[in-house]
Amino acid sequence: MDSKLSLSFFVFLLLVVTISSSSVQAADQLQEFITPILTYWKSVLPQTPIPATIERLLHPAAETENYSFEVEKAPTIYISYKSAATENQMQNDRNAQLFLKRSITPGTKMVLDLTGTTSSPPFLSLKDSMAAPFSSGKLPEILGLFSIQRGSLKAAAVRRALAECEEPPLDGESKRCVTSLESMVEFIEAELGDGDVRIVETAVARGGLVSGRQEYVVGSAGPRLLRAEGVVSCHSEPYPRALYYCHATKHIEIYKVHMLGANGIVVDAVMTCHTNTSAWNPDYIGFRMLRVKPGTEPICHFMPQGNLIFALLSKKANLMS
Numbered sequence: 309m310d311s312k313l314s315l316s317f318f319v320f321l322l323l324v325v326t327i328s329s330s331s332v333q334a335a336d337q338l339q340e341f342i343t344p345i346l347t348y349w350k351s352v353l354p355q356t357p358i359p360a361t362i363e364r365l366l367h368p369a370a371e372t373e374n375y376s377f378e379v380e381k382a383p384t385i386y387i388s389y390k391s392a393a394t395e396n397q398m399q400n401d402r403n404a405q406l407f408l409k410r411s412i413t414p415g416t417k418m419v420l421d422l423t424g425t426t427s428s429p430p431f432l433s434l435k436d437s438m439a440a441p442f443s444s445g446k447l448p449e450i451l452g453l454f455s456i457q458r459g460s461l462k463a464a465a466v467r468r469a470l471a472e473c474e475e476p477p478l479d480g481e482s483k484r485c486v487t488s489l490e491s492m493v494e495f496i497e498a499e500l501g502d503g504d505v506r507i508v509e510t511a512v513a514r515g516g517l518v519s520g521r522q523e524y525v526v527g528s529a530g531p532r533l534l535r536a537e538g539v540v541s542c543h544s545e546p547y548p549r550a551l552y553y554c555h556a557t558k559h560i561e562i563y564k565v566h567m568l569g570a571n572g573i574v575v576d577a578v579m580t581c582h583t584n585t586s587a588w589n590p591d592y593i594g595f596r597m598l599r600v601k602p603g604t605e606p607i608c609h610f611m612p613q614g615n616l617i618f619a620l621l622s623k624k625a626n627l628m629s
């Protein structure tokens with residue numbers, strides 16, 4: 309080997325060693341981040357594996373890294389039941405995807421967007437999530453931290469997410485916005501307790517992702533009720549870090565609806581119906597769109613992929629008997 313060749317061979321070796329040791333380091337970091345979360349998850353939710361939509365959000369987040377997050381593509385779920393609809397929302401009502409329960413029957417056709425967010429900013433560690441600024445009062449600081457321009461669509465999404473999180477819960481309900489998986493699990497445990505808790509999610513029959521707005525036809529079985537003793541819904545929100553708006557909801561029914569999409573996709577969609585809307589704002593977008601009054605007809609919405617419903621199927625005592 310001549311000396312030039314051996315030198316470049318040496319440099320090559322050095323590179324290989326450096327790259328593999330840094331990827332070993334990254335793998336170690338990932339293990340260090342992920343292991344306690346998985347252990348905690350298993351202790352609280354032994355019957356439920358971590359869903360793929362959550363697992364991909366589990367990697368250490370660089371503090372100020374610009375993770376992309378979508379602000380327009382994902383359909384909006386109108387979960388601010390205490391808020392009046394704005395005129396702007398009324399004009400964009402094609403995204404509201406709200407229905408009367410009696411209108412969803414075998415053969416019903418409707419245009420829906422069940423796409424989940426495809427961008428995936430990661431969860432924070434519990435420690436980082438507790439230290440991170442998270443309130444409307446700190447909006448300028450938050451925008452600065454993630455280099456988001458004031459007045460941009462992203463800034464509007466962050467402002468809206470914070471406002472939704474700060475809105476007080478409905479009477480007798482509880483809610484928590486979480487930016488770490490530990491906080492999510494802790495909330496589930498506090499609200500649902502010990503028992504057989506399962507996750508229900510909108511899913512494609514043969515696996516994969518739902519995409520785009522299209523017409524769906526409800527299958528011949530119609531909506532199938534899932535019997536649950538308690539329900540917590542966690543909705544993913546556009547934000548520079550993984551953010552879920554979780555709330556323990558009363559007067560709710562969970563249905564699975566088998567549907568065929570115009571592009572041939574078969575989806576098992578999750579539909580939640582609110583059976584007692586009497587405490588909601590009379591100007592809530594759903595009342596205006598569907599022309600019904602609070603406390604009358606049940607109002608339903610379809611969950612886009614990646615929204616998680618934690619359903620307590622039976623309490624521990626029942627499990628053992």
Ligand SMILES: *[C@@H]1O[C@H](CO)[C@@H](O)[C@H](O)[C@H]1NC(C)=O
Nearest residue numbers: 371372373374454455456457
């Ligand atoms: C994030 O993006 C903005 C522009 O959009 C840029 O100015 C900033 O340097 C980026 N920050 C990081 C940490 O990459």
Ligand SMILES: *[C@@H]1O[C@H](CO)[C@@H](O)[C@H](O)[C@H]1NC(C)=O
Nearest residue numbers: 479559584585586587588603
């Ligand atoms: C509906 O909710 C209201 C308050 O939110 C409550 O007063 C009423 O009893 C509930 N109705 C039923 C049938 O549970």
